[in-house]
Amino acid sequence: MNDMSLFQELYSDAGVAPWLVMVGMAVVTSATRFSGYWALGRRRLSARTESVLAAVPASVLTAIVAPMVLATGFSESLAALITIALAWRFPTLVAIAGGVASVVVLRNLI
Amino acid sequence: MKTHRPHSDSLKQQEAHAGFFSGCLDILPMAVGAAPFGVIIGAMAIQAGLEPWEIVFMGAVVFAGAAQFIALDMWTSALLPGSVALAIIGTTLMVNLRHILMGAAAAPHIRGITPWVRYPYLYVMADETWAMTIRRARVNNDLGPAYLAGLALPFYLNWLVWSYVGTQIGDVINDPAVYGFDFVFTAVFVTLIFGFWKADRHLLPIIVSAMIALLAREVLPGTWYIFAGSVAGVLTAIITYREPSHE
Numbered sequence: 001m002n003d004m005s006l007f008q009e010l011y012s013d014a015g016v017a018p019w020l021v022m023v024g025m026a027v028v029t030s031a032t033r034f035s036g037y038w039a040l041g042r043r044r045l046s047a048r049t050e051s052v053l054a055a056v057p058a059s060v061l062t063a064i065v066a067p068m069v070l071a072t073g074f075s076e077s078l079a080a081l082i083t084i085a086l087a088w089r090f091p092t093l094v095a096i097a098g099g100v101a102s103v104v105v106l107r108n109l110i
Numbered sequence: 111m112k113t114h115r116p117h118s119d120s121l122k123q124q125e126a127h128a129g130f131f132s133g134c135l136d137i138l139p140m141a142v143g144a145a146p147f148g149v150i151i152g153a154m155a156i157q158a159g160l161e162p163w164e165i166v167f168m169g170a171v172v173f174a175g176a177a178q179f180i181a182l183d184m185w186t187s188a189l190l191p192g193s194v195a196l197a198i199i200g201t202t203l204m205v206n207l208r209h210i211l212m213g214a215a216a217a218p219h220i221r222g223i224t225p226w227v228r229y230p231y232l233y234v235m236a237d238e239t240w241a242m243t244i245r246r247a248r249v250n251n252d253l254g255p256a257y258l259a260g261l262a263l264p265f266y267l268n269w270l271v272w273s274y275v276g277t278q279i280g281d282v283i284n285d286p287a288v289y290g291f292d293f294v295f296t297a298v299f300v301t302l303i304f305g306f307w308k309a310d311r312h313l314l315p316i317i318v319s320a321m322i323a324l325l326a327r328e329v330l331p332g333t334w335y336i337f338a339g340s341v342a343g344v345l346t347a348i349i350t351y352r353e354p355s356h357e
Contacts, residue, residue, distance in 0.1 A: 020195070022171055025181060025199055025202040030233060034232055040213075048351055052344060052347050058315060059319040060336070060340040061303050063319045063337075063343065064323075066320040066323040066324055087304050096301060107287070
């Protein structure tokens with residue numbers, strides 16, 4: 001009975017309080033943030049695991065920016081190239097500022 | 111010997127201040143880039159019928175820009191039907207799946223950090239703070255609790271402040287693209303990817319991740335492409351792994 005009424009409460013059209021939805025979002029988000037850490041946090045890692053983990057950052061960041069860099073437009077692709085070229089020689093902040101400035105200029109030109 | 115203690119204590123304190131400050135400095139561009147998106151989120155919340163304090167509460171407990179953006183897009187009225195509420199929570203989970211990989215990658219670097227900093231840091235771990243953390247650990251080899259706090263605390267507060275500002279000035283920023291704000295995020299990540307590549311010269315996972323992300327974006331809904339690309343890149347690393355040769 002109790003399970004049923006809980007189910008109905010969650011699934012009825014009466015309406016769920018905003019804070020309750022937000023707490024739900026927070027719970028699932030925290031689960032993702034802590035689970036990967038807990039799975040590997042206490043273990044001694046093999047050379048293989050460490051090497052594979054080392055590939056995670058570039059893979060994740062690449063997947064995030066790939067659409068913007070490769071599939072948005074010529075301005076964005078060229079500005080990304082300019083950012084990399086600047087990063088070759090100059091401090092990161094200069095590369096970021098140059099990349100953002102070039103995307104603004106390119107978008108206005110093209 | 112006793113006279114040395116105060117000296118070494120103040121030296122430690124100086125180091126902590128320096129670490130906190132360089133964390134703030136590293137995250138500053140990301141905070142500037144995030145500001146317009148915070149404003150948009152605040153404006154969207156008002157349009158969805160939420161109160162200003164409610165979006166600040168959401169930012170404080172969820173603190174995940176992409177997930178909040180999608181959630182507010184699905185937020186049809188202040189009181190949600192149960193089915194929509196569940197859909198929002200389910201979508202939030204999917205959008206944030208990449209955190210599992212990120213937490214695993216950060217684990218070896220942060221497990222020695224005092225729990226007082228480590229757990230709050232993990233609770234608010236974002237793409238930006240996480241990426242800077244990995245860079246600091248790998249390139250500078252100097253990751254301390256003060257640096258982590260210097261990254262996470264300003265970035266967290268920055269998000270809450272701008273979300274609130276958005277509820278007040280709503281429609282000032284309609285399109286972050288006009289001033290290139292939308293590209294700050296991309297520019298920072300491109301420089302970070304470039305830095306990681308320079309450190310280990312592993313190009314194949316990056317190429318595969320980009321290709322699969324682009325493909326997945328065509329066929330999968332929402333932000334699944336991020337998870338698909340990430341996993342494809344990591345799988346590539348697993349497949350191409352070679353035992354270090356002992357000579």
